[in-house]
Amino acid sequence: MTANTIYxxxxxxxxxxxxxxAMGVFSAKNINTNSPVFNWIKCVSIGxxxxxxxxxxxxxxxxxxxxxxxxRIVATIVTLLAYFLFKKNVIFGIFAGxxxxxxxxxxx
Amino acid sequence: xxxxxxxxxxxxxxxGVPALGLGSSxxxxxxxxxxxxxxxxQSFASSFFTFALxxxxxxxxxxxxxxxxxxxxxxxxxxxxxxxxxxxxxxxxIRHSSHSKWKYYFLAHFIAVTSWFNMFAVHKQLxxxxxxxxxxxxxxFLWFNAVICTMLGFSISHLVSHEFxxxxxxxxxxxxxxxxxxxxxxxxxxxxVILGAVFSFVLYQYIxxxxxxxxxxxxxTLGFFIFKKENNDS
Numbered sequence: 313m314t315a316n317t318i319y320x321x322x323x324x325x326x327x328x329x330x331x332x333x334a335m336g337v338f339s340a341k342n343i344n345t346n347s348p349v350f351n352w353i354k355c356v357s358i359g360x361x362x363x364x365x366x367x368x369x370x371x372x373x374x375x376x377x378x379x380x381x382x383x384r385i386v387a388t389i390v391t392l393l394a395y396f397l398f399k400k401n402v403i404f405g406i407f408a409g410x411x412x413x414x415x416x417x418x419x420x
Numbered sequence: 421x422x423x424x425x426x427x428x429x430x431x432x433x434x435x436g437v438p439a440l441g442l443g444s445s446x447x448x449x450x451x452x453x454x455x456x457x458x459x460x461x462q463s464f465a466s467s468f469f470t471f472a473l474x475x476x477x478x479x480x481x482x483x484x485x486x487x488x489x490x491x492x493x494x495x496x497x498x499x500x501x502x503x504x505x506x507x508x509x510x511x512x513x514i515r516h517s518s519h520s521k522w523k524y525y526f527l528a529h530f531i532a533v534t535s536w537f538n539m540f541a542v543h544k545q546l547x548x549x550x551x552x553x554x555x556x557x558x559x560x561f562l563w564f565n566a567v568i569c570t571m572l573g574f575s576i577s578h579l580v581s582h583e584f585x586x587x588x589x590x591x592x593x594x595x596x597x598x599x600x601x602x603x604x605x606x607x608x609x610x611x612x613v614i615l616g617a618v619f620s621f622v623l624y625q626y627i628x629x630x631x632x633x634x635x636x637x638x639x640x641t642l643g644f645f646i647f648k649k650e651n652n653d654s
Contacts, residue, residue, distance in 0.1 A: 317483065318462050321492050325479035326469040328496040329503065333528035336507020341521075345512050348644075353505045355612040355644040360502040360636025361533055361600060362616030364474065367632055368593040371624055374452060374477060375586050384590070391594045392601065402437050402598050409594040414587045 379417050387413035421518070426550035430557025433538060434565070441595030442534045442562055443569035444588040445473055450573025451585055456480055460574050467570040471563050472532055473592070475500035501633050505640075506536050513543050514551045527552065530559025537599035612643030 343350050368376070369384050391409030398404035446467060453463045470476050475496040482495045507528055539555050546554055577585060604610045619635035627634070
């Protein structure tokens with residue numbers, strides 16, 4: 313893998329990513345926040361983000377794939393429970409989720 | 421006219437949990453790039469110019485798997501396609517007549533899941549003319565933080581244990597999850613989120629590359645049309 317290959321890959325990834333953002337700016341010019349299209353796109357955006365989260369937790373790539381799927385699912389449930397039990401405290405939610413995840417994977 | 425106060429407010433919003441949520445994964449990504457044969461400048465360039473973690477990861481993975489340049493371009497395009505509807509959604513929120521059009525093309529570089537959610541969480545409390553500079557501070561700081569954390573991960577990840585690194589990577593999806601549920605103030609959004617997760621799981625078994633995009637479009641469209649009356653009332 314040469315340096316040129318890596319730089320070309322980074323350049324292509326940058327172009328592909330910026331194309332999505334630039335097309336978004338271009339397409340947004342005639343959309344106002346009260347239109348049905350705006351509401352539909354918000355639903356699609358949050359649906360895609362939910363699908364991304366689901367994929368990362370259930371079918372992860374990289375080092376998360378070294379962990380047990382049960383630990384990821386249980387830790388996700390614990391995260392949500394802690395978040396709501398502690399009055400929607402983000403820090404408590406994350407702390408409880410990561411602690412559960414690590415304990416299940418490395419200490420039990 | 422540039423509002424330094426709004427910019428600073430945006431930076432201070434990003435400082436803390438949002439920066440931790442994104443930075444932890446960028447740190448782990450920096451460690452991954454090091455183990456994959458990248459050098460420090462290449463790691464820096466990846467986060468500086470791309471700033472979209474799933475796409476950055478797919479870029480490195482596809483290259484290491486021996487994919488062609490066309491494979492890399494299409495894989496990243498598909499992975500980061502979520503940025504298109506997110507940008508279409510965010511720009512009308514921020515838009516103000518005092519800013520020329522080209523500025524939005526610059527600002528768009530800072531749109532990512534973390535900045536998008538955090539901007540939506542506060543935009544109704546901001547004056548329209550200040551939203552651009554606020555988002556510049558919020559998104560700009562998250563971008564800066566992501567670049568620094570990638571380089572830190574590359575440089576000092578050998579000082580932390582493998583278990584700790586895995587724990588850092590897990591922060592990102594659960595932070596996204598918390599941000600998602602904290603934004604569910606309408607039935608159509610709740611339905612879109614639940615269906616998005618279910619469809620993603622099912623579709624992954626058959627079309628893994630397309631599962632996220634199709635699941636998101638299908639779930640969002642269903643959520644929108646099932647609660648069409650709610651749309652008309654709002």
